[in-house]
Amino acid sequence: MHGEHDHHDHGHDHDHDAHDAIEADARPPTEFEMLEQAIRELLIEKGIVTAAEIQRQIDDMDSRTPMHGQKIVARAWSDPAFKGRLLANAKRVIHDEFGIDLERSPEVMAVENSAGLHHMIVCTLCSCYPRLVLGIPPAWYKKKAYRSRAVKEPRQVLAEFGTVLPDDTEIRVLDSTADLRYIVIPRRPQGTEGWSEERLAALVTRDAMIGVTEARTPATDPHREAPAVG
Amino acid sequence: MTVRGNVAFRFKPGDRVRVDTRIPTGHCRTPFYLRGKVGTVVLVHGAFRNPEDLAYYRPGLPELPLYMVRFPQAHVWLDYVGPSGDTVAADLYEHWLTPVAAGVRDAR
Incomplete structure (x- = not known):
């Protein structure tokens, strides 16, 4: 959506000033x-x-960027007591322990994936999204295709994101229809025992916190050391 | 029924509810695909102002109980492709929900 961010300050007479030139769309x-x-x-x-x-x-x-959410999830993976507080009252914990001002935010709820349970977030009615912890939603999140298909054929949509889950894993779609915004705590990848929160945060992606993918693994860690050659 | 503050909560987790099928004019937050469907209350979120009023700059009071209600996908979509354990949940205000007596089967 360009509309909410465009910043034309010319009048209505269609004179094209210098400011217009850098923002004018072809359409x-x-x-x-x-x-x-x-x-x-x-x-x-x-x-x-x-x-x-x-x-x-x-x-x-x-x-606001997904970096907030990445840090929150990394701490939840590292600190079970924090995770418990986060699951019980995400909005207060994110405010108190991360200093993110959520005063004007709707309620925020964290939901946790586990072996056998995978959450996926959508807003079928509009495009409700936990902006204060994930930033601006991706364009596809606001499109009718995602909004309608996520509730009706979530497994096919997940497969298009490269996420194929076994039949005995419950796909639990959350349609954020009202006053709550949801963030998914993805499953902590194997092979990350002893990692620092900072290192873990690099494995947490925006899409994993929406629930259309799982977290990155050590093999797909963008910060991994290049394998030794020869 | 549970009373918290000034708000009486008609439903509790575990209660089965049916979503009303009415089609009001104006704004509402109850998706069409869930109308008439039977689900289970899984969470009591608390009391929130009525969005059907707020949309028209009215105060939205008294606040309404809001619940997370979970539905089996195979009940919501008769042609759902996926295992029977898959679910969809939405947050629904109490005035859209009616109780479903134990023993009443979902209309599959």
Whole structure:
């Protein structure tokens, strides 16, 4: 979605200024983009918000990345007591122990995968997503294809993400229809005994925390040492 | 029934419930694919403002109980391709749920 981040500040007379050139799309704006621009400009003209405040909010959104979630999962893998607190009250624990301000966030709930149980998150009604711990959702998460297929044929969707799970593993789709946002704690990969939280965090991907993949393994760790040659 | 604060919770974990089939005008947070389906309450999330009111700038009070309700996929989708243990769960407000008596079978 470009609409929520575009930042045109020209008027409605279609004069193309220098600012326009770097943002202009080849296609005409959609109705939603025009609506967003009109409302934004009205709010600024009426003095309800300033352009700087909007920009700060965009910067704030952009500063949230899956890194928060990676650290949370790595600690949950390393510290059973922390994991217990996280599963019991994720929002408070993430605020208290990671300093992430969740005051304006909806409730957050962590769900844990295990042998025989795999969670997968979707929002069929819109695109609810735990932005404060995972950042901006990926484009596919907001598409109708994912939103409709995730609840109806989750195993086929998972297979398209390269995730094939045995029949005796329950696929538990969570449709975040209301006031809660979900984050998946994937299974800790084998062969990571004794790893530091920092090293473990590199194995935790955004997609694993949505539940469309499992965590990386030591073999697919992006920070692994290159095998000795010869 | 459990009362917490000012809110009475009609359902508890383990209760079987059916999702209402009504089709109201305006905003609501009950997906169509679950309407008429029978599931099991697995979590009581607490009380939240009614989104059907909030969508129109009304206060959404009194708060409504919100539950996580889990459904067998094979019940939700008659042509579901996958093992019978697969499930789908959604968060549903109490005014969309009616009790299902023990012994009533899911309409599979």
